[in-house]
Amino acid sequence: MKKAGQKYWQILPVGQTSYGDSPYQSFSSFAGNPYFIDLNMLAEEGLLFPEEYEKIDWGSKADTVDYGLLYQNRYPLLRLAVKRFLAGEQKGFVTFCDEQEQWLDDYALFMTIKGMNGGASWQDWKEEERKRNYVTMEEIRTTQKDEILFWKVLQFFFYEQWNALRSYAE
Numbered sequence: 001m002k003k004a005g006q007k008y009w010q011i012l013p014v015g016q017t018s019y020g021d022s023p024y025q026s027f028s029s030f031a032g033n034p035y036f037i038d039l040n041m042l043a044e045e046g047l048l049f050p051e052e053y054e055k056i057d058w059g060s061k062a063d064t065v066d067y068g069l070l071y072q073n074r075y076p077l078l079r080l081a082v083k084r085f086l087a088g089e090q091k092g093f094v095t096f097c098d099e100q101e102q103w104l105d106d107y108a109l110f111m112t113i114k115g116m117n118g119g120a121s122w123q124d125w126k127e128e129e130r131k132r133n134y135v136t137m138e139e140i141r142t143t144q145k146d147e148i149l150f151w152k153v154l155q156f157f158f159y160e161q162w163n164a165l166r167s168y169a170e
Contacts, residue, residue, distance in 0.1 A: 001169075009169060014162070016111075019119075021067045027110065030103040032158035034078055035070055041161055046088075047081040082153045096156045108151035109137065112144045 001009060015026030016033050026033075042048045056073045059066030085093075097104060110122075117125050128136040141148065 021065075027114075028103065028107045030100070031107045031155055032162055034154045034158065035074065036161075037078065037154065037157045038161055039077060042081045042157065047084045048077060052080065053077050078154060078157075079150065081157070082150050085153055085157075086149070092160070093153065093156050096159065097152060100155070100159075104152055104155060107155070108148045109140065111151045112147045113140060115147065116140075116144070 012023040013026060014032050014036060015023065016028055016031045017023060017035075018025055018027060039048055039053050040050075043050050043053075056077075057069060058073065059069050113125065113129050114120070114122070117129070122130060126136075127133075129140075
């Protein structure tokens with residue numbers, strides 16, 4: 001870009017998308033989209049092995065994203081990477097969680113409850129979930145702590161890679 005005389009790099013929003021996968025319809029203004037987590041970088045860290053993802057059907061058209069296949073095939077791999085990450089050293093993760101606490105805890109809780117409701121809109125959740133009943137939220141935090149942790153680790157992966165890309169671009 002520098003050799004071409006570019007001074008600015010503008011990109012679409014990189015937030016977590018929903019049904020329809022519009023970058024302008026995100027669950028959070030802070031959370032990054034797990035679709036952008038580079039599986040090769042996770043492999044470099046020993047969290048995945050190339051043979052676990054190289055033969056997966058990601059779609060037949062190189063110029064078109066099949067979001068259905070992406071959603072269906074990516075999350076099992078990310079769950080595997082998170083499991084391996086949590087079994088290891090977890091370098092930097094606690095610091096990330098502490099620094100991002102103002103949004104990360106609520107985001108991970110929201111995504112967990114969304115999953116518990118089959119991906120339905122929050123408007124279709126049980127009233128105590130929609131209104132964030134304290135007792136209900138505490139119960140979910142206790143019974144779903146592994147799922148909440150999964151969403152936090154995904155954001156850690158995203159931000160680690162995003163910051164590396166930004167540093168490279170700078």
